[in-house]
Amino acid sequence: MPKCVLLLSGGLDSATVLAVARDLGFDVYALSVLYGQRHQVEVDAAVRVAAALGATEHRFVSVNLDTLGGSALTDSGLDVPKDRDESAMQDIPITYVPARNTVMLSLALGYAEVVGATDIFVGVNAVDYSGYPDCRPEYIAAFEHLAQLATKAGVEGKRMRIHAPLIALTKVQIIERGLSLGVDYGMTHSCYDPLPNGRACGRCDSCILRKNAFAELGMDDPVLV
Amino acid sequence: MPKCVLLLSGGLDSATVLAVARDLGFDVYALSVLYGQRHQVEVDAAVRVAAALGATEHRFVSVNLDTLGGSALTDSGLDVPKDRDESAMQDIPITYVPARNTVMLSLALGYAEVVGATDIFVGVNAVDYSGYPDCRPEYIAAFEHLAQLATKAGVEGKRMRIHAPLIALTKVQIIERGLSLGVDYGMTHSCYDPLPNGRACGRCDSCILRKNAFAELGMDDPVLV
Numbered sequence: 283m284p285k286c287v288l289l290l291s292g293g294l295d296s297a298t299v300l301a302v303a304r305d306l307g308f309d310v311y312a313l314s315v316l317y318g319q320r321h322q323v324e325v326d327a328a329v330r331v332a333a334a335l336g337a338t339e340h341r342f343v344s345v346n347l348d349t350l351g352g353s354a355l356t357d358s359g360l361d362v363p364k365d366r367d368e369s370a371m372q373d374i375p376i377t378y379v380p381a382r383n384t385v386m387l388s389l390a391l392g393y394a395e396v397v398g399a400t401d402i403f404v405g406v407n408a409v410d411y412s413g414y415p416d417c418r419p420e421y422i423a424a425f426e427h428l429a430q431l432a433t434k435a436g437v438e439g440k441r442m443r444i445h446a447p448l449i450a451l452t453k454v455q456i457i458e459r460g461l462s463l464g465v466d467y468g469m470t471h472s473c474y475d476p477l478p479n480g481r482a483c484g485r486c487d488s489c490i491l492r493k494n495a496f497a498e499l500g501m502d503d504p505v506l507v
Numbered sequence: 508m509p510k511c512v513l514l515l516s517g518g519l520d521s522a523t524v525l526a527v528a529r530d531l532g533f534d535v536y537a538l539s540v541l542y543g544q545r546h547q548v549e550v551d552a553a554v555r556v557a558a559a560l561g562a563t564e565h566r567f568v569s570v571n572l573d574t575l576g577g578s579a580l581t582d583s584g585l586d587v588p589k590d591r592d593e594s595a596m597q598d599i600p601i602t603y604v605p606a607r608n609t610v611m612l613s614l615a616l617g618y619a620e621v622v623g624a625t626d627i628f629v630g631v632n633a634v635d636y637s638g639y640p641d642c643r644p645e646y647i648a649a650f651e652h653l654a655q656l657a658t659k660a661g662v663e664g665k666r667m668r669i670h671a672p673l674i675a676l677t678k679v680q681i682i683e684r685g686l687s688l689g690v691d692y693g694m695t696h697s698c699y700d701p702l703p704n705g706r707a708c709g710r711c712d713s714c715i716l717r718k719n720a721f722a723e724l725g726m727d728d729p730v731l732v
Contacts, residue, residue, distance in 0.1 A: 345570040350618050381617030384657050388613040392606030393575050416657045424653040431646045432609050 283309045286401040286445075287394045289386050290314050290340070292327030293472040294492055295405035295448055298460035300335045302447045303403045305463055310403075312337040313393050315386045316344040317379060323480045327471035334469060339397075343389050353379040362475040364485040368494065383416040387425050387444065391432065394442075400435055403445045409452050422446045453495035468504035482506055508534045511626040511670075512619045514611050515539050515565070517552030518697040519717055520630035520673055523685035525560045527672045528628045530688055535628075537562040538618050540611045542572040542604060548705045552696035559694060564622075568614050578604045587700040589710040593719065608641040612650050612669065616657065619667075625660055628670045634677050647671045678720035693729035707731055 286308040290296045303310050314328040325342070332340040347353075383406060390402045406417045415421060422444050429442035436442045448456050460467065473482035473489050482489050482505045489506070496503040511533040515521045528535050539553040550567070557565040572578075608631060615627045631642045640646060647669050654667040661667045673681050685692065698707035698714050707714050707730045714731070721728040 341574055343571055343574055345614070346568055347614075347617060349566055349568055350614075350621050379617075380620035381613055381657065384613040384616055384653065385610070388606055388609040389570070389572075389575075391609055392572060392604075395605035396575050415659055415662045418656070421653070421656045424649070424656045428609065428646070428649040428653050431643070431649045432606065432641045434640055437640045 283307055284401065285309045285311060285338075285397055285399040286403055287311045287313055287390045287397065287399050288337070288403040289390050289405065290328050290332060290337070291405075292324050292329075292331050292470060293405075293488075294453075294460070294467055294470045295407060295456060295472075297331045297335065297465055297467070297470045298456050298463075299403050299405040299445075299447060300331065300337065301460055301463035301465045303445070304336055308401065308403075310335075310337045311393060311397050311399060312340040313390055314340070314342050315389055316342060317347040317382065317385070323471055323473075323476050326480075327469065330469045334466065341393065345385060345389070347379055347382070347385070350380060362486050364475075364483070366487055366490065368490065378414065381416070383414075383421070384425070391429055395433055395435070398435075400440050401443045401445060402429070403447070405448050406446050407448045407453075407456070408450060417449070419446075419449055422449065453491050454498050457495055457499060466504075468507075470505065472505075508532055509626065510534045510536060510563075510622055510624040511628055512536045512538055512615045512622065512624050513562070513628040514615050514630065515553050515557060515562070516630075517549050517554075517556050517695060518630075518713075519678075519685070519692055519695045520632060520681060520697075522556045522560065522690055522692070522695045523681050523688075524628050524630040524670075524672060525556065525562065526685055526688035526690050528670070529561055533626065533628075535560075535562045536618060536622050536624060537565040538615055539565070539567045540614055541567060541569040542607065542610070548696055548698075548701050551705075552694065555694045559691065566618065568618075570610060570614070572604055572607070572610070575605060587711050589700075589708070591712055591715065593716065603639065606641070608639075608646070609650070616654055620658055620660070623660075625665050626668045626670060627654070628672070630673050631671050632673045632678075632681070633675060642674070644671075644674055647674065678716050679723050682720055682724060691729075693732075695730065697730075 288310050290312040312332045408417050426444040430436040474486040475483050484506050493503045513535050515537040537557045633642050651669040655661040699711040700708050709731050718728045
């Protein structure tokens with residue numbers, strides 16, 4: 283089976299992408315990038331998801347983006363917004379981590395070179411996060427072009443591919459796709475600001491997007507039950 | 508003065524680029540990326556060079572690329588080659604760090620977003636390192652295109668630029684350029700495998716390229732004197 287590298291946060295989106303990559307017949311080398319997040323609970327979720335959905339290997343890279351500043355997700359001095367309406371989430375929010383997808387895809391590219399993979403899967407999504415420049419199809423195409431020129435495999439003529447299978451899906455469609463592939467979303471973790479007991483807050487943008495999508499499907503988000 | 512972000516290793520090349528950027532009139536925000544190198548001596552050199560050549564700010568980001576493996580520079584179980592002829596350095600060597608330039612430029616892009624810079628300087632060089640795919644002009648052009656699409660500034664129409672002023676220069680030409688701008692190469696550090704006292708080994712590929720270039724100019728490399 284061909285190898286792929288997959289960026290795995292342990293959240294709803296990347297868990298779905300892992301199931302999609304397995305369904306396409308890839309051996310999945312999962313990479314979790316710890317970029318100054320405030321919570322061990324994300325690491326635990328990534329480990330659970332990788333094991334449950336059949337990743338071949340799972341590695342971690344830490345990068346302290348907090349030294350660059352500029353985001354509530356890496357700077358403990360900034361507050362994560364709560365209880366916002368979805369319509370207020372369209373601008374680039376304070377939880378935006380500068381160049382996050384570029385840094386994570388770069389690390390995935392390094393891992394791909396080491397294991398000999400030419401396919402990289404990532405759970406970026408242009409529908410729910412239209413305010414992020416690095417979640418658009420033209421951004422993914424530009425990174426794919428870069429990967430072709432940046433690597434020995436690419437220069438030798440192998441086709442480097444960046445797969446973003448969720449990019450045009452709504453959160454509802456993502457959940458439907460994952461459920462059809464048997465993903466147990468109760469083991470994922472998407473919250474930006476978990477409670478002291480590690481549970482999802484239910485009030486940050488990420489929790490609200492999930493909760494509303496499960497509600498549209500007539501379900502409760504299993505991490506909030 | 509316009510701001511730029513500059514990737515600063517503390518080696519000969521990036522010190523020269525710092526002098527070039529200052530000469531062009533930029534306020535320089537220097538970024539040193541610690542990617543599992545084995546030696547504090549590189550950090551000390553970067554700090555010296557940033558101060559001596561007038562960087563406005565100097566930040567560090569650590570990323571443990573050693574967890575991905577595949578390079579003698581990040582894996583202490585692999586030996587750094589010694590006493591090689593320059594003709595043997597053309598293939599991709601064991602000191603190659605997978606996706607290193609892509610990771611470093613991504614971090615520079617994040618820093619640029621935080622400080623509001625649209626120019627990034629990097630000391631890549633296509634002449635002495637022809638075996639590295641990510642040291643070629645077409646690679647730099649692809650990253651520049653990516654930066655345009657990846658950032659809020661780029662999407663809003665500001666022109667993102669990746670400057671690689673050394674890309675077509677030989678090591679001799681780089682040193683000549685730096686000397687003309689007053690760079691003291693005695694405070695730089697390029698060695699892949701320093702001696703226990705922190706001094707350059709004089710025998711790794713990086714030391715040999717420097718030593719030979721200074722010799723062509725009728726000089727001794729000041730770090731080996």
